[in-house]
Amino acid sequence: MATSVASRRLFSEYRALTSSPPDGITAGPISEDDIFLWEALIQGPDGTPYEGGIFPAELKFPKDYPLAPPTMKFLGEVWHPNVYPTGLVCISILHAPGDDPNHYEQASERWSPIQSVEKILISVMSMLAEPNDESPANVEAAKMWRERRPEFEKRVREGVRRDLGLT
């Protein structure tokens, strides 16, 4: 057993993700040398201002994965109440129980070792569709989303187009 539990499990998740990927999601390690650093591509969900966009993100796994959750960071600019301006994603499934930055999350929706990369990415996709403005990571975006929805959507669409190189 030269390989650690974490890398074995990551490898197995990678296999499962490549052989039966969920819709609109691709993910895998960036290089063969480091299985603890992944890149994921998430499609903007249909019927939302993010529709048509492809959002690259980086997933960093701790060495004691799956006991502790990975961190996820969007590589491009994502204007969203639950995404920090740095791109870091703030979502309950990525928070270990007992580590709640905003003190609002139910223990039941937090990270647990039975969660997986696939579930994280699906959660992030649904987060894009339905922001949670109770715990805004990006206060400005949350305010705009709550009070000036058309402006919010316009800004998001512009961002998507810019990322695709259409403007």
Place this chain on the structure above:
Amino acid sequence: MDPSFDVSDPSDWLETPVKELAAVETALRCQVCKDFFDTPMITSCSHTFCSLCIRRCLTNDGKCPACRASDQELRLRRNWTVEELVEGFKRAREALLQFNQSIKVMEKERAQGKNKRKRNSASQGPDESIPSTSRRKTRSQGREAPGTHATSPNEIADTEEDDDYQPDDGLTACPICEKRMKEAEVFPHLDIHNEPASTPNGKLSPIRNMPNGLTSRSRQPTKTMERLPQLSYGLLKEQALRKKLLDLGIPNHGPKPLLIKRHTEWVNLVNANCDSSRPRTKRELLNELDTWERSQGRNILNGLGGNEASVMRKDFDGAAWATSHENDFQQLIAKARRKPPAQKENCDVNGVDNATERIQSSHFAASETSAVPQITGVTQVETESTLQRPLNPANGALARDVPSLEGMHPAAREPVIDLSGEPGNRQQPA
């Protein structure tokens, strides 16, 4: 990816005619490690995990990973049925997979009209793929015998099914010596192979594949290690814990948080091993602990706060550190200078130096306990030897140790007290 790192996955079945087996296989895998259950244990909330996985989870946060109900390790129970299911499925998997794939190939051939077999009617394709019960498999296997899959599918042949099997054509091969014979002769013939061999894991013998084989093996008297109790680390002084690790025969260097994590991991490894029907030797467990140490132990050290790893970073900027912590150094030096006047009369000219050394010794004693490996007890001799080291704020080795004083246990900050309390610690039982 590393080709040697090949893992099987339930999605393997999605390519075969019986996709439903993917769900069966998923159910036989631990949700934590995603591998087949290894020594499955059932929790008091009726969820099943590998023994080691659930122990690690419970020592981490004391909750079931599936439903987050609180649970304790003592309440875990073996799940023999699941273990037998996993063992059986694992043995059948390879053959079953190959067989399913061969069916797929056969169907393709049939669709192309190349099939030479005298099976009736034209619309066989879908009819064949849906009811691929094990009975079917055994039969077509018999016919397939001369082909490439002659040996392997026989592994899944189940005794009951073969009892009522009527060979309608040709011969079949013995899975061991590949001698061709009538199907009915194969099983009696297999006994010839089994008698002299009598290996405990005769993979090819259907008789030995019975579930009882598993339980009887587990009842064999094996020299197992004893279960280890959890410790309440809060009540243990660092030295006592170090002693305990030494007595257990595992490495006992590093700061206390690492000692705790290492001990926890060891207890989990040993107790999971005690659950196992095929316990491994202590040596193997030590190797496992070493893997853990290299993959996670170091990480714990780094997590303690930047530069406190036992090895200093190569690019450590000693000068910058000295500048940014100048105040700390100044304070320490000032403190050192304040004390000597009282002692100056007794200590003559060297008074100032002595005081400075006292500060140094407290530095280094603290660093001994936090960063330098293999110190089981800071003896008087060692403390004195540290007095000889120079106090140089720009020296990285020293500078690195300064912040560790802040988070340090009061006992470690005052090495004198620590030393006097030590004989008491040593008397604690292992």
